[in-house]
Amino acid sequence: MKATPYLLSLPALILFAAIVIVPLGMTVALSFHDWGQYKGIEPVFILKNWREVFTDSYYGEMFWRTFRIALAVTVLTALFGAPEAYILNRMKSPWRGFFLLVILGPLLISVVARTLGWALLFGGQGGLVNKALMGAGLIDAPLPFMFTETGMIVALTHVMMPYMVLAVWAALQRLDPQIENAAVALGAGPVTVLRRIVLPQALPGILSGGIIVFTLAASAFATPAIIGGRRLKVASTLAYDEFLNTLNWPLGAVVAVLLLVALVAIVFGANRLIERRYAQVFG
Amino acid sequence: MSRNGPIALLYHALFVIFMIAPIVVVVWVAFTPEGFLSFPTTHWSLRWFYAIARYPEFIAAFWQSLGLGALSSAIAVAISVPAALAIARHRFVGREAFQALFMSPLMIPNVVLGIAFLRFFTQIGLGGTFIGLVLAHIVIVLPFALRLTLASAVGLDRALEHAAVSLGASEATVLKRITLPLVLPGLVSGWALAFINSFDEVTMTVFIAGPNTATLPVRMFLYIQDNIDPLVTSVSACVIAVTVLALVALDRAYGLERLLVGRGRDGR
Amino acid sequence: MAFLELETLSKAFGTHRAVDGLTLGVEKGEFVSLLGPSGCGKTTTLQMIAGFVEPSGGAIRLEGRDLLAVKPAKRGLGIVFQSYALFPHMTVAENVSFGLEMQRVAAAECTKRVGDTLELVGLGAFAGRYPRQLSGGQQQRVALARALVIRPQILLLDEPLSNLDAKLREEMQIELRQIQRTVGTTTILVTHDQGEAMALSDRIVVMNNGRAEQIGPPHEAYERPATPFVASFLGKTNLVNGKAVRPERISFAAVGLAGTVRTRIFQGNHWLYQVDTADGLLTVIRQNTGEEMPEEGATVHLSWLAP
Numbered sequence: 001m002k003a004t005p006y007l008l009s010l011p012a013l014i015l016f017a018a019i020v021i022v023p024l025g026m027t028v029a030l031s032f033h034d035w036g037q038y039k040g041i042e043p044v045f046i047l048k049n050w051r052e053v054f055t056d057s058y059y060g061e062m063f064w065r066t067f068r069i070a071l072a073v074t075v076l077t078a079l080f081g082a083p084e085a086y087i088l089n090r091m092k093s094p095w096r097g098f099f100l101l102v103i104l105g106p107l108l109i110s111v112v113a114r115t116l117g118w119a120l121l122f123g124g125q126g127g128l129v130n131k132a133l134m135g136a137g138l139i140d141a142p143l144p145f146m147f148t149e150t151g152m153i154v155a156l157t158h159v160m161m162p163y164m165v166l167a168v169w170a171a172l173q174r175l176d177p178q179i180e181n182a183a184v185a186l187g188a189g190p191v192t193v194l195r196r197i198v199l200p201q202a203l204p205g206i207l208s209g210g211i212i213v214f215t216l217a218a219s220a221f222a223t224p225a226i227i228g229g230r231r232l233k234v235a236s237t238l239a240y241d242e243f244l245n246t247l248n249w250p251l252g253a254v255v256a257v258l259l260l261v262a263l264v265a266i267v268f269g270a271n272r273l274i275e276r277r278y279a280q281v282f283g
Numbered sequence: 284m285s286r287n288g289p290i291a292l293l294y295h296a297l298f299v300i301f302m303i304a305p306i307v308v309v310v311w312v313a314f315t316p317e318g319f320l321s322f323p324t325t326h327w328s329l330r331w332f333y334a335i336a337r338y339p340e341f342i343a344a345f346w347q348s349l350g351l352g353a354l355s356s357a358i359a360v361a362i363s364v365p366a367a368l369a370i371a372r373h374r375f376v377g378r379e380a381f382q383a384l385f386m387s388p389l390m391i392p393n394v395v396l397g398i399a400f401l402r403f404f405t406q407i408g409l410g411g412t413f414i415g416l417v418l419a420h421i422v423i424v425l426p427f428a429l430r431l432t433l434a435s436a437v438g439l440d441r442a443l444e445h446a447a448v449s450l451g452a453s454e455a456t457v458l459k460r461i462t463l464p465l466v467l468p469g470l471v472s473g474w475a476l477a478f479i480n481s482f483d484e485v486t487m488t489v490f491i492a493g494p495n496t497a498t499l500p501v502r503m504f505l506y507i508q509d510n511i512d513p514l515v516t517s518v519s520a521c522v523i524a525v526t527v528l529a530l531v532a533l534d535r536a537y538g539l540e541r542l543l544v545g546r547g548r549d550g551r
Numbered sequence: 552m553a554f555l556e557l558e559t560l561s562k563a564f565g566t567h568r569a570v571d572g573l574t575l576g577v578e579k580g581e582f583v584s585l586l587g588p589s590g591c592g593k594t595t596t597l598q599m600i601a602g603f604v605e606p607s608g609g610a611i612r613l614e615g616r617d618l619l620a621v622k623p624a625k626r627g628l629g630i631v632f633q634s635y636a637l638f639p640h641m642t643v644a645e646n647v648s649f650g651l652e653m654q655r656v657a658a659a660e661c662t663k664r665v666g667d668t669l670e671l672v673g674l675g676a677f678a679g680r681y682p683r684q685l686s687g688g689q690q691q692r693v694a695l696a697r698a699l700v701i702r703p704q705i706l707l708l709d710e711p712l713s714n715l716d717a718k719l720r721e722e723m724q725i726e727l728r729q730i731q732r733t734v735g736t737t738t739i740l741v742t743h744d745q746g747e748a749m750a751l752s753d754r755i756v757v758m759n760n761g762r763a764e765q766i767g768p769p770h771e772a773y774e775r776p777a778t779p780f781v782a783s784f785l786g787k788t789n790l791v792n793g794k795a796v797r798p799e800r801i802s803f804a805a806v807g808l809a810g811t812v813r814t815r816i817f818q819g820n821h822w823l824y825q826v827d828t829a830d831g832l833l834t835v836i837r838q839n840t841g842e843e844m845p846e847e848g849a850t851v852h853l854s855w856l857a858p
Contacts, residue, residue: 008369009381011362012425016384019422020396023403027395030402084298087291099295101534103302109526110483112503113519117305119511120312120320128308128322158305219392221486222500226507236394236486243398243490256398263392442636445603448623449630450701451653460649464640 031253041249049254063258066234069153070218074210076157081164082206086198088165089172100169107162115223118155119146147229155227156217163216164209171205172198207274215263235259306523313520315513331517341518344502348482351413351498355420356428356477360470362421363429371436386426396423397490404491411493419491423484424477431476435469472537479529552615554579554737555600555705560609561761562595569595571761572609577705577739582731584740584748587758588784593741596758597707600739602626613704624653629698629736633710635690637682643669643693644678650701668700671730688719695727699734706731706738712747724750745785749773757781789833798823798836800855803845807854808833815847826851 031049034042053059088099106114121129122145130142145151175198183197221236228237235255242252287295308322315321316328335341363385369375370382388396400419401410409415439462447457485500492501499522506515553576562570570592577583585593598604600611602623611618618626629650638646644665651661669675672692682690691711698706712720712727728751731738742748748755749769757765757772757780765777769785776782782795789796799821810828817823822844824835833853837844845851 005369005373005375005378008365010365012366012385012429013381015362015421015425016387019400019403019418020387020391023399024391024395026402026406027399080298083294087287087295090287090291092286097534099299101530102299105527105530106302106306108479108483108530109306110485110500110503110519110522112485112500112507113309113523114305116503116507116511116515116519117307117309119507120308120516121305123511158301161302215390215392219394219486221394221489222504225504236392239394239398240489243401249402252398253402256395259392260395264390267390440634440636442632442634443638445601445623446630446632446636446697447638447649448603449601449626449628450650450697451624451627452649453624456653461638 027253028257030250031257033250033253035248035250040247049251052251053254053258059255062233062238063235063262065149065232066218066259067262069149069156069224069234070214072153073156073160073217074214076153077161077164077213078206078210080157081161081209082168082202085165085168085172085205086202088169103165104162107166111159111222112226114159115155115226118151118158119226122146122151122154146227147232149228149232151227152224152232152234155223156220159220159223160213160217163212164206167209167212168202168205171202171208175201204274204278207270211267211270215267218263219259309516310520310523312513313517317513320511320513320516331513332521334514335518335521338514340497341499341502344497344499347413347496348499351416351420352478352481355417355481356424356474358417359421359425359428359477360432360474363425363432363473364466364470367429367432367436371433371439372441385429388422389426393423393484393486394490397487400487401490411491411496413496415491416488416496416498419487420481420484423487424480427480428473428477431469431473432466435466435473438469439465468537472533475529475533475537479526552612553577554581554614555739556610556612557596557600558610558612560596560599560611561607562592562599562604563607568761570599570606573758573761573763575756575763575766577737579737580735582728582738582740582751582753584742584752584755585758586742586745586748586755586784588743590760591758592761593743593758594709597709597739597741600705601628601630601707627701627704629701629703629706631691631694631698631706631708631711633713635682635694635711637690637693637697639682641681642678643674643680643682643685646682646693647697647700650697654701664700665696668696671699671733672696673726687715688723691715691723695730699730699736703736706736708738708740710742711740713742713744720747727751749785757784759784787834787836789831791830791833794857796833796855798834799838801833801835801853802837802855803835803851804854805852807852810851810853812845812847812849812851815844826853828853 029043030041032045032047034044034046034048036042084103088096088103091099119127121127122143123130127142127145130139130145133139134142145154179201180193180197183193188196218234219236220234221240224232224234225237225240228234233241236259239252239255239259242248242255311322312320313331314327314329315323316326316330317323366381366385370378396419400415404410404412404415404419409418443461443465444457447461452460482498483500484498485504488498489501489504492498497505499518503515503518503522555577557573557575560570560573561568569590573592573596575583585596587593595604599606600618602618602621606619613626638649641649647668648661648665651664656664665678666675669678672695674689674692674696677685677689677693682693685693691714694711708727712723715723724747731751740748740751752769754767755765755769755772756763759780765772765781772781773785776785776788776795779795782788787798789798789801808828808830810826810833812824813827813832814825815822817839820839822837822839824837824845826833826835835853
């Protein structure tokens with residue numbers, strides 16, 4: 001067996017072994033350590049933190065909120081992003097390329113800047129949309145947005161939307177455009193074509209996009225931090241709190257490990273499901 | 284391909300408005316002449332852009348992000364090239380496992396990576412240092428660099444190298460005259476994509492950046508935690524402007540779709 | 552001793568014997584084709600001569616010297632790859648001059664030889680173009696020019712015409728033969744197209760399962776096939792009572808084997824018939840002389856000379 005490929009992969013392997021596998025292992029170990037305000041981190045092996053997270057309902061609520069938000073974001077991006085990808089697909093260039101740039105471009109713009117925009121649009125009294133709506137007499141009080149779950153969902157949907165559009169777009173690109181024509185030639189109306197031909201073929205794209213959006217939304221940090229504030233915590237912001245404010249690192253480590261394990265399990269499970277359903281169709 | 288009807292186009296218009304509204308708003312507010320958040324209509328001013336000069340920590344953070352991004356992307360690309368060649372050209376035990384390993388940072392939430400790095404670097408004395416940041420960013424951007432260098436390596440017809448050898452070229456010459464020039468576009472775009480991801484990264488960086496090594500997104504984030512005033516919008520506007528320019532350039536040179544998906548919009 | 556000698560050349564991939572004891576001698580200036588179906592070992596043989604695949608056994612000698620001891624870069628062979636393998640980032644002229652560069656040929660002589668070779672393949676005006684600006688046929692000629700300009704001892708062609716459409720392929724076959732006659736380079740062509748092999752070669756090597764089933768001039772292999780495989784691979788053949796009879800040898804006569812025309816297909820310069828007879832379904836080919844020919848369903852009598 002030739003040594004070449006192993007030698008070539010060596011730099012990356014060393015990097016990953018040292019900087020990924022070891023730290024992750026240390027984090028898991030950290031979750032079992034003890035912590036006190038004055039003694040700091042004590043490297044022992046106890047289940048105190050794990051017990052706390054599993055028994056205190058605060059954490060259960062927080063995780064439930066995290067995944068609830070992620071699910072809502074996933075559904076919303078799929079609902080609104082898939083049709084947009086389809087519409088984009090049917091455009092002619094140069095419009096197609098231009099709008100693709102406009103919709104996918106925000107992916108590369110700082111998430112802080114994007115979230116800031118939402119705060120400006122809806123934030124309290126000063127929010128643009130609120131001011132306009134109140135000025136037009138449509139509402140009396142500003143729509144609650146900042147520090148609400150709804151606000152987080154809307155802002156996260158915006159941040160994650162490009163991922164969904166991208167995934168559905170990629171799936172649609174692989175389709176043979178003649179398939180739609182074949183269905184029309186056989187007498188199918190436009191709605192039937194959409195429902196029976198396009199949607200089933202776009203579905204794998206929607207599902208894989210959904211997985212990406214869900215994991216990113218569940219582990220999002222900046223947007224929930226800015227919109228949710230100090231009261232409405234999700235997994236990432238809670239971990240941040242523990243690590244940088246309270247300094248109870250072991251407890252924070254538990255939250256992080258739980259989040260990782262939950263997401264990995266969900267991703268693998270969902271992938272399995274998709275593969276099993278679509279393997280026979282798409283080989 | 285059938286055209287979009289009026290309903291579809293209306294939906295599309297609303298969708299686009301939804302997508303760009305927050306960004307437009309940020310840039311708009313940045314031009315306010317007032318001392319507080321407001322939406323300038325009659326008067327515009329650059330005062331908040333000039334104000335950035337009074338906050339050296341933002342300027343320092345900008346250079347920090349720039350240097351960090353450039354360095355970590357370059358190293359990530361350099362590491363990814365031999366790995367890409369190994370994966371693209373050889374069948375060996377562990378090939379799929381290696382590829383999954385190198386792509387794994389995409390699957391691990393950045394917040395978990397941030398925590399892991401924080402713990403690790405503190406233990407080995409690299410807490411809050413620039414070196415720690417670089418190492419962490421290399422890991423985060425490597426999957427992006429690898430994806431593109433891999434696509435380049437796979438797209439390189441082996442016959443080209445055989446042809447060069449049959450015409451008398453030595454291994455070094457083949458590398459210099461044939462292989463490298465042909466993978467270079469992939470390497471450059473790999474670097475560009477890696478850079479953009481590093482520049483924007485905040486979730487992981489906020490855990491491991493120290494007060495002296497804060498990057499721009501981290502500075503912006505911390506500032507917003509305390510107050511939202513037009514200063515952070517003008518900083519954001521600058522970041523947005525630079526990103527948009529880079530985006531257009533990248534799209535012209537390489538194709539944004541190819542960068543993000545791996546295949547161009549006309550099947551290139 | 553032949554110019555190029557392959558002596559019991561073998562290559563095994565695991566348990567699969569891709570090339571199995573191939574022995575062949577090629578004379579200087581000869582045009583030899585390795586002909587056979589996919590997987591018969593012809594491309595593997597070429598790759599072993601070129602040096603990109605190491606033989607499992609046997610020897611290759613060029614002018615008496617052991618070629619296997621020479622690195623691929625130093626073998627001085629001209630290769631035209633199936634995909635042409637033109638360097639996309641270099642112009643036509645740069646592609647063709649690459650081999651001369653490697654040989655450190657002086658610039659002036661280089662330019663002259665590149666120009667002459669491009670003229671030879673009919674692409675003199677295209678020197679500044681890039682491969683992606685050329686048609687398939689033009690790219691193929693650049694690949695040929697690139698291989699010829701270095702004055703190789705042997706020219707190796709790996710299915711060079713398979714990517715071209717039928718008409719272009721025919722034209723290129725004629726041109727290829729003319730160029731080879733002009734330059735006089737010893738040439739080995741790999742192809743699965745028996746018509747192409749017979750048209751171009753001085754001798755053909757019909758290969759199957761890694762072995763050479765027949766080596767000889769095209770005419771001889773066609774008229775006197777050594778094995779049933781060769782008989783069926785070269786052209787069409789009928790098996791009548793255990794004897795092979797070529798379709799073009801059968802004519803419609805007043806007396807002979809009785810049969811009914813099942814299918815009749817017009818192919819321009821000849822008619823292709825399938826006739827049901829007591830001895831089985833026979834294929835008959837008759838040249839188009841402008842005469843009236845039997846139609847489908849007609850009763851006919853087939854006659855031919857016993858070989």
